[in-house]
Structures are given as structure tokens and as C-alpha cells.
Amino acid sequence: MSLTEGILCSKSHEYIREHDGEYTLGLTDYAIEQLGDIVFLELPEVGAEFHKGEVFATIESVKAASEIYMPISGKITEVNEAVVDTPEILNESPFEKGWLVKIESETAAVDSVDLLEYEDYKEEIA
Amino acid sequence: MTKKTFLHDEQIKLGARMIEFAGWMMPVSYSSIIDEHKTVREDVGLFDVSHMGEVYVSGKDALAFLNKLVPQDVARLTDTKAIYCQLLNKQGGIIDDLIIYKLQGEKYLIIVNASRIDEDLNWMVRNSLGFNVEIENQSHNYSLLAIQGPKAVDLMVKMGLKKENQPEFFSIKRAELFNINLFVSRTGYTGEDGFEILVKNEFSELLWNYIVDAGKEFGLKPIGLGARDTLRLEAALHLYGNDLDEKTTPIEAGLAWSVSKTKAADYNGKEVIQKQLEQGTDKKLVGLKMLDRAIARHEHEVYYNDEQIGIITSGGVSPILNENIALAYVKNNKDICIGSIVQVKIREKFYKAELVKRPFVQKKNKV
Numbered sequence: 001m002s003l004t005e006g007i008l009c010s011k012s013h014e015y016i017r018e019h020d021g022e023y024t025l026g027l028t029d030y031a032i033e034q035l036g037d038i039v040f041l042e043l044p045e046v047g048a049e050f051h052k053g054e055v056f057a058t059i060e061s062v063k064a065a066s067e068i069y070m071p072i073s074g075k076i077t078e079v080n081e082a083v084v085d086t087p088e089i090l091n092e093s094p095f096e097k098g099w100l101v102k103i104e105s106e107t108a109a110v111d112s113v114d115l116l117e118y119e120d121y122k123e124e125i126a
Numbered sequence: 127m128t129k130k131t132f133l134h135d136e137q138i139k140l141g142a143r144m145i146e147f148a149g150w151m152m153p154v155s156y157s158s159i160i161d162e163h164k165t166v167r168e169d170v171g172l173f174d175v176s177h178m179g180e181v182y183v184s185g186k187d188a189l190a191f192l193n194k195l196v197p198q199d200v201a202r203l204t205d206t207k208a209i210y211c212q213l214l215n216k217q218g219g220i221i222d223d224l225i226i227y228k229l230q231g232e233k234y235l236i237i238v239n240a241s242r243i244d245e246d247l248n249w250m251v252r253n254s255l256g257f258n259v260e261i262e263n264q265s266h267n268y269s270l271l272a273i274q275g276p277k278a279v280d281l282m283v284k285m286g287l288k289k290e291n292q293p294e295f296f297s298i299k300r301a302e303l304f305n306i307n308l309f310v311s312r313t314g315y316t317g318e319d320g321f322e323i324l325v326k327n328e329f330s331e332l333l334w335n336y337i338v339d340a341g342k343e344f345g346l347k348p349i350g351l352g353a354r355d356t357l358r359l360e361a362a363l364h365l366y367g368n369d370l371d372e373k374t375t376p377i378e379a380g381l382a383w384s385v386s387k388t389k390a391a392d393y394n395g396k397e398v399i400q401k402q403l404e405q406g407t408d409k410k411l412v413g414l415k416m417l418d419r420a421i422a423r424h425e426h427e428v429y430y431n432d433e434q435i436g437i438i439t440s441g442g443v444s445p446i447l448n449e450n451i452a453l454a455y456v457k458n459n460k461d462i463c464i465g466s467i468v469q470v471k472i473r474e475k476f477y478k479a480e481l482v483k484r485p486f487v488q489k490k491n492k493v
Contacts, residue, residue: 036155036159037159039421042473060421063352
């Protein structure tokens with residue numbers, strides 16, 4: 001299975017992947033490549049709830065700080081502490097080891113209507 | 127319209143990611159900023175800085191004219207020598223920071239920031255009344271390349287410029303590399319030893335490719351503006367627009383070393399500068415090292431005992447120290463000194479930082 005199979009991407013470059021009713025959230029390889037060396041991540045706490053489109057995290061590359069938006073509404077159930085400790089994991093593995101948070105979402109079906117499959121996303125940003 | 131340097135296509139071939147900077151399409155990075163940064167600190171890097179401006183000032187009154195514009199004493203310059211200085215307004219504020227090279231006799235070359243060429247020229251022309259000088263903007267005719275890093279000297283030797291023929295620190299020489307006539311100066315903006323090469327546009331692509339080729343055995347890589355910024359920040363070199371502006375004087379900016387205390391000639395802003403030298407300033411530039419894990423950036427506020435005392439003007443990552451560093455202007459208060467702990471407000475939270483000495487990183491091989 002390819003790393004990008006089954007993922008859905010937002011135009012602001014976040015992706016979600018569903019697994020047993022839980023969603024893993026991260027940033028696309030394209031976003032990471034544009035940002036360059038990732039040096040800092042500020043992630044929310046477990047239990048925090050965010051609406052679709054809300055800023056829930058901050059990522060900093062050598063160049064600048066950028067905000068990360070929720071692609072769907074939901075509640076944080078797990079935070080990837082490994083990427084907080086070693087942000088360069090995102091440069092190496094955005095779709096596997098470099099995930100950011102896991103969330104539970106009751107509105108995922110509705111919220112994801114404007115999200116794109118990876119191939120379509122790539123075409124959209126090209 | 128956004129301008130392209132004569133090296134634009136060569137840079138794309140080498141994998142450059144381009145951005146717009148000061149009206150130019152410039153490479154921000156090729157491989158990674160951190161990798162490029164380390165290349166310059168450990169080996170040698172090649173920069174295209176052709177966006178920078180070149181202005182020739184010549185004529186019988188050239189010296190007197192330049193001495194009116196800057197607080198440094200230009201009379202100190204002998205042929206082939208250079209000085210770092212600032213173009214001041216009447217209030218002592220910095221219109222631009224620049225390097226003046228005395229080429230020969232009454233002919234000077236000034237290298238200015240890309241974003242300030244128009245302001246600089248306007249100011250120079252306005253101040254030239256009564257002086258017998260010619261001010262010539264040659265920016266459109268020249269490309270500027272920089273070779274920076276501990277292996278820059280050996281690379282120049284390989285390219286045919288023997289050590290004894292290389293210019294000394296803050297000097298400029300006419301030279302011929304690969305049969306191309308050019309100027310080589312021992313200057314830069316990285317805190318490393320290195321050279322800047324001024325060449326006519328029509329030869330810049332040829333020269334660039336010769337350097338890339340000759341540099342292979344020294345580990346030379348092309349370097350983008352991203353690493354140029356992290357390198358100059360580690361060296362605590364000011365960036366115009368961030369750390370310097372028309373409301374800031376060289377004394378406030380920690381540049382008193384580049385202001386002559388004995389110059390007899392009157393210059394723009396002299397009254398303010400002399401007063402500040404005698405009585406001190408309200409604000410001062412300081413270096414900060416983040417103690418908490420957070421990155422201070424341009425325009426973040428600085429606090430001391432719950433009171434805002436200043437603002438970050440440049441901040442980011444130091445790839446060599448593996449720490450987060452910043453330059454800030456703070457109230458000139460004797461309690462706020464090296465070793466003081468302050469707070470930086472980043473996204474509505476406060477993070478501890480310590481005032482430290484500048485530069486953050488020292489050059490290994492002093493020239």
C-alpha cells in the first residue's frame with residue numbers, strides 16, 4: 001500500500017487518514033518541502049477540541065513560523081511527542097513517523113467534503 | 127516587475143527554490159538551509175548577490191562629499207581599502223548601511239542594499255549640491271558573487287589567484303580569473319573569511335560555472351538567502367529593514383565602532399550622534415539566547431519584570447550552536463545587561479531568554 005493511499009488533503013496542506021474510526025492528522029510532503037528544515041512544533045494537549053478551519057498547532061522552519069489548521073472538527077486523543085522532540089522527523093517521514101496528532105471526530109463525513117484525495121491534491125497545487 | 131539576475135537560470139539548474147526579495151527573484155535555498163549554513167562554516171559556499179547595488183562616486187570633491195554622508199572618516203581610506211559605514215539622515219537615522227571601497231585616487235565604489243538603491247541615490251543627489259562629484263548607478267551592469275567559508279582562500283588559489291595576490295581583509299583588487307577582468311574584495315556577510323567578486327553581467331554566468339567546477343574538490347555548494355540570513359544572524363551582522371532603519375542611529379545599533387569620534391568634517395546627523403556618544407541612548411541593540419524552547423522572531427515583544435522593554439528585530443535558529451538566538455532593541459537601562467534574563471512574548475505566551483554577547487558565533491580563522 002502506498003503511503004498516500006486513502007489520505008485526504010486540505011488545500012492548506014493538512015492530511016487526515018482514517019483508521020478504525022480515529023483520524024491521524026499531519027502535513028503533506030509538499031508542505032514540508034516548501035517549509036524546508038523543520039525546527040520547532042507546538043502541538044495542542046490531549047482533550048483539546050477544535051473546529052474545522054481553526055488553528056490548532058504551529059510549525060516553524062528555519063525561515064518562519066506557520067499555523068496549522070484543522071481539516072475537520074474534532075477532539076485531540078493523542079499527540080506525537082516524537083516530532084515535538086525531534087522535529088526533523090517531519091522532513092524525513094511526513095506520512096508515517098511524522099504525523100502530528102490523532103483525533104476523534106463526529107462530523108468527519110460532513111467536514112471532509114472539500115478535502116481531496118492525494119492525487120487530486122497534487123494536481124490542484126501543481 | 128520582478129527582476130532576475132544573470133545567474134537565475136544557472137541557479138534553477140542547481141535546484142534553487144526561488145522567492146521574491148527586494149524586487150528580485152532570488153534563491154532562498156538549494157538543498158536545505160541548515161546544510162547550506164554548515165557548508166559555509168566548514169567548507170565554502172557560493173552566493174549570487176547580484177541584487178545588491180553598485181554606485182560609483184568620483185570627482186574632485188568625492189572625499190568631501192562622502193564625508194558629509196557617513197559618520198566614518200572616509201579620509202582614512204587609502205587606495206584599495208574599504209570601510210563599513212551608514213548613510214545617515216539629518217537626525218542621525220540610518221538610510222542604508224553600506225561598504226565604501228576606495229578604488230583609486232578620487233574614484234570610490236559603494237555597495238548598497240538592493241531594497242535601498244532608490245532612497246540612497248535620491249539622498250546622494252540631494253546632498254551633492256555644491257560638490258564637484260559624479261554619482262553613477264552601475265547596479266544594472268554588474269553581477270556580484272560571494273565565495274565564503276574557511277576554504278575560500280584555497281579555492282581562490284586554485285582559480286589562479288595566489289595568496290600573495292589576494293586582497294587583505296576589507297580591501298579590493300582588480301584581478302583576472304579565467305581570463306575575465308573583475309574586482310575581488312575580502313568582504314562578506316557571513317562572519318567567515320571570504321571574497322566578493324564584482325563582474326560585468328555578460329561574464330557572470332561563465333564565472334559562476336567556473337567557480338562551481340573549481341569548487342567541487344573543496345565541497346563548495348551554492349547557498350541561498352535563507353542560509354545567508356542565518357549566517358549573518360550568528361555573526362550578529364545587521365540586516366537593513368530589520369535591525370536598522372531611518373529611526374535608528376548607529377550608536378543605538380551598537381555600531382559606534384564604525385563612527386569616527388575625531389572626524390573634523392561636518393556630516394549629516396553629527397549633532398545627534400555626538401550627543402548620543404556623550405550622553406548615551408534611550409535604546410540599545412542586544413543579543414539574546416532563548417533559554418526556553420521557542421524561537422523568537424522579528425517583532426516579538428521583550429519583557430523585563432512584567433514591563434515591555436523592547437522588541438525583537440531578527441531572530442531564528444543558530445545551526446552551529448543548536449540554539450535559538452535573536453537581536454533585539456531594549457531600553458538602555460543598566461539593569462538590563464549581559465546575563466540578564468528577559469521574557470519574549472511569542473503567540474501570547476512568555477519564554478525566557480538571556481542577554482548574551484554578540485557575535486553569537488566567532489570566526490575560527492581570523493584574517
